[in-house]
Amino acid sequence: MPPYDPSNFPPFAVTVDLVVLTVRRHALCALVVRRGETPFQGRWALPGGFVRADEDLGSAAARELVEETGLCAHDPARPAANGAHLEQLATYGDPARDPRMRVVSVAHLALAPDLPAPRAGGDANSARWAPVDDLLRPGTGREDEQATPLAFDHARILADGVERARSKIEYSSLATAFCPPEFTVGELRRVYEAVWGVVLDPRNFHRKVTGTPGFLVPSGGTTTRQGGRPAQLFRAGAATVLNPPMLRPEV
Amino acid sequence: MPPYDPSNFPPFAVTVDLVVLTVRRHALCALVVRRGETPFQGRWALPGGFVRADEDLGSAAARELVEETGLCAHDPARPAANGAHLEQLATYGDPARDPRMRVVSVAHLALAPDLPAPRAGGDANSARWAPVDDLLRPGTGREDEQATPLAFDHARILADGVERARSKIEYSSLATAFCPPEFTVGELRRVYEAVWGVVLDPRNFHRKVTGTPGFLVPSGGTTTRQGGRPAQLFRAGAATVLNPPMLRPEV
DNA sequence: ACAATAGTGTCTGTTAGACAATATACG
DNA sequence: CGTATATTGTCTAACAGACACTATTGT
Structure with missing residues (x-):
């Protein structure tokens, strides 16, 4: 039995990643951002970031959502003016999912109405809405720059988020x-x-x-x-x- | 925009907590263990522990399950000899949920057939099956030692696990x-x-x-x-x- | 025989799914 | 008028829920 001493715990980083879904031109689309750094530099990824020291997981997700889309999360009641639905999705912690260090990511699912255009740090080329069918399609020859596989384990996270949305609109x-x-x-x-x-x-x-x-x-x-x-x-x-x-x- | 440098992340501890459910004497029961240390010393809590440095979240949950009950997790196929269903439940990361430090807990849900008796480190008095109705009942005067509120935010975690089980047997x-x-x-x-x-x-x-x-x-x-x-x-x-x-x- | 549980059948109200028909806009 | 979408109505098969009835054990 290892002693329950919180001072000898292994070091973890905790992040939130967002699966932001919307419907555009009759297709289910997800928000993806282009990575500017290694690893997976230049690849598309889900938006996300580190959880701050005194921040709840849901607050971190809501903060990232505002930073990436300008949307306000609106959990308890139903979307008002500019609100989106936000809920926790699942947590991903494979020791090898980030080559730099041990990162545990608490993924969240956000559902938003159709929006004008994404803005990530003001850079128009670094964020886009992509049909989830394109993002999740395994290599089908249609491997242009738009359809390269997502970074990290984000394809799995996206697939889980899409499945959650598909099943949840059945009974809610x-x-x-x-x-x-x-x-x-x-x-x-x-x-x-x-x-x-x-x-x-x-x-x-x-x-x-x-x-x-x-x-x-x-x-x-x-x-x-x-x-x-x-x-x-x-x-x-x-x-x-x-x-x-x-x-x-x-x- | 904070730089994405994984070396200046806030320090987190990551644990797994288990909601282990079974049906005993026509009542839904959960496994709880008595805490031997502060905080919440002497109170009942969900079994759990720290995720090890090179361990996946699911593996950590399966390891804890074996340590606490002797059950083998059996995710893909259906319970064989001594297997239990194990799935991730949700993650709890309120900054104040553990007074010692920042702890993010990835809760898992385990469903098991009726078992002879729990064993936690061989100590018979430190683990028991308790009806979830007793564990979740808010103070009703019936506040004997058996029904004191669970430690940390474990009442919430247990309630979420019970609700997950209740809804999931509907459609699975x-x-x-x-x-x-x-x-x-x-x-x-x-x-x-x-x-x-x-x-x-x-x-x-x-x-x-x-x-x-x-x-x-x-x-x-x-x-x-x-x-x-x-x-x-x-x-x-x-x-x-x-x-x-x-x-x-x-x- | 009686009690207890297992298993089958019957009836009724609700609902999903197919699709006819009507309503109201724009061109 | 033709086209497109909205909205109401009708029919049928499947199913949930209530409940009568039979089957097979132990005491």
């Missing part, structure tokens, strides 16, 4: 985190379609979401930004879990 | 991790009843679990250890997700 109202404050049923349906990579029946979807109490509340207005008949505008309701859940179609 | 075959290698439908039902704290209809439950392909495979034998008509024995099948899920009854 989290899909609304991808939408602006006011949105139509069709826009919400296109979120589900993009995240799951499927096509859903608009009529059954409409009946399902409007029939689930507390999921959507009408905000009064209508919009015609999608063309066709004007659609009713909704806000996210108070319900956080969906019962019964949205069913993801089989493969 | 994980409930079989609480059962011995061979079990009856009735025994499996009593697991669900203990974990959820509800009473289920034996007839509908039987129809549901035997009708879900891949959940249970008959092992040929029968048993009468519960009294009454002999029951068919089953093993856990290959299916890991249940579709459609088991439905947890409403409150």
Whole structure:
């Protein structure tokens, strides 16, 4: 039995990495930044950074999110003006995951509505939204500079984050985190379609979401930004879990 | 922008804490150990310890599990002889969670079949299975020595682990991790009843679990250890997700 | 015989999924 | 008018939940 003396613990660095997801042009996209230093210099990576000495893990993630995107995390209630959903994802601590030293990374998952453009330190070329299908595709010959594998174990972290998002919109109202404050049923349906990579029946979807109490509340207005008949505008309701859940179609 | 120099990171200690759950006498129970040192000396706590310098997080959790219970973790396939399910739960890093120094704890969740008795360093009085309802009950006057609040933030960690187990047996075959290698439908039902704290209809439950392909495979034998008509024995099948899920009854 | 548990069958209400039909905008 | 999207309605198969009934052991 080793003594529980906190002074002879092995030295660790603790970081937070962010899987920031959004839906752009009908595709699920993740925020990636270009690394300026070794290791993996020039490769794309998930945004992240060291946890400060007196900072909680969630606070560190929220700070990084603001630094990278300007988004405010909005955990307890639902996204207000410029808020994004933020939750802890998982922790990655393989001794060899960073060649420099022992780094344990507490990954977080953030879901945001479509945003104008990423800004990382003001450098436009050093951050971008990339479709997750491109980032996670294993070497398929389409190995241009945009599709090189992510640094460190970030492909695994991203895959875990995507899977969390895909499963969580089934039984929670989290899909609304991808939408602006006011949105139509069709826009919400296109979120589900993009995240799951499927096509859903608009009529059954409409009946399902409007029939689930507390999921959507009408905000009064209508919009015609999608063309066709004007659609009713909704806000996210108070319900956080969906019962019964949205069913993801089989493969 | 702080420089990404891994040599000027704040000093962290990284530990793993274990939420080990089992079902004993029709109640969901967790393994707790008595602390021998300050802080929280004499209080009950979740088992855990420091992650070693060249050890993966999952390996550290598996090592602690063996040290505390003698159980072998058995992640990929299903519990064989003496295997338990082990998965990462969440990470807790409040700067004030340990008064001695900055400690980040990567909590893991383990599910085990009913075991003879815990052994922690051979000391029988320093470890026990306690009903989670007792451990999580806020001060209700029943504040005897057995029910004093857990050390550190372990009550929160335990609550998160219990909630994870409760929700995960809905849509996965994980409930079989609480059962011995061979079990009856009735025994499996009593697991669900203990974990959820509800009473289920034996007839509908039987129809549901035997009708879900891949959940249970008959092992040929029968048993009468519960009294009454002999029951068919089953093993856990290959299916890991249940579709459609088991439905947890409403409150 | 009685108690206890295992297992099968039957009925009913709800819901998912397929799809017809109507409504209201823009061009 | 044609096209596009929104919204309502209808039908059917599957399933959850309630519960009657039979089967097989021990006492």
